[in-house]
Amino acid sequence: MIKLYYHPISFPSLGPVFAAEAMEVTYEKEVVDLQAGQQSSPEYLEINPYGKVPAMKNGDFTMSESAAIMRYLARKAGSEFYPENIEAQAEIDQWIDFVNHHIRSAVARVQFNRFVAPMIGADIDESSVQTGLGFLKSNLPIIENRLSENAFLCGDTMTLADIALIAALEPEKTARLDLSAYSKLSAWLGTRRTETFYTNVHSHFGAEMGI
Template identity: 35%
Template sequence: MSIKIYGDPGSGSLRRVTAAASAMGVDIERVNIDLFQGESHSPEFLELNPHGLSPVLVDGDFVLYESAAINLYLAEKAGSDLAGRSPRERFEILQWMFWSGEQWRVFATLTFDEVLAKRFIGKPADESIVQLAAAKLRAAAAVLDAHLAKHDYMVGDRLTLADFDIAGPFSQNERTKIPLNAFPNLVAWQQRLLDTLPGWAATKREVDARIDGALEAAGIQL
């Protein structure tokens, strides 16, 4: 029985899972959930994730949501060292994954909700929220930029799951204009991932096609 991953192809969170699965050589079965059509709030999907968010993993009778948890699960299943080669390295990876959720991706998601998602329902962005999120992102990006001045990857000298978690906000930054391009080491690291990880480059194309297509269909110009 294959591992099913439910999600919308425009989701940066789904991207983190599908790209990591590709890097780990894990076969998954994609099940598309159209967020723009409200499919994540159907009774059937809410049985999988009561928050109405994707992605969701279903492996037999086991259901798991939250991208970081899904990636750790896939790494365990595959015996992949992307989750760490030693206890110390594993904890460093977990540190950055937890940091990403608390200090980083949450503000990128908040910006997306204000700048883009509200446009689809005809509401203006709350500029006070946008500016607050931008300030938080700049502060966090400064930490990342300093770290990446000395490292090619988030942990050690190789790709790990921490890189996928930290890279998530780059999925929408050109559309939401979050202040990532002002940090050269961060930008160079992201380009390194695109150049060396076919799955990361492929999922960028998938996200871009999905979101840009939805914007065009809705008549929204950024």
């Protein structure tokens, strides 16, 4: 059976879990205890030699990287979340990369400095926070515009690109992101977070840690 390795506070690692739920893939999941250093244990390095979450194991086949795992799950399931048509795949690929390079990476800067660094006693880099917020201010309007014109990023139905977006914006509260200027996006996220694929994972980001 497909097994997904993740940690509930690693938002890139939630992408494959949401994808598996949304595509109704039969899978099991296992939390890798990042705080205890389990990602560097010999057992976990057998699954992912690079010591990061997420990872995936299916029989003897193992792999890592959030969007790569999501594509693998969709292909195995023959899911319409990543249909076979070349142009449809191209559009989904484009939006996955737009989200991960221009939104998720910016959220990561803010989340690290506002949430993770204080927790682990690391230095806070306010300049990195401001750079991240600047990227979001440039790129979130593009997402807002897409969701004003379409029900989902790539049209009328949910695809892997939407799952990437939902995962990227998980730290909305912990990173103290203000999304109020993006009314379509805020409403869209609110709806997605009431859907079964999401509530089967958690009630909200951080719930597993009592946040």
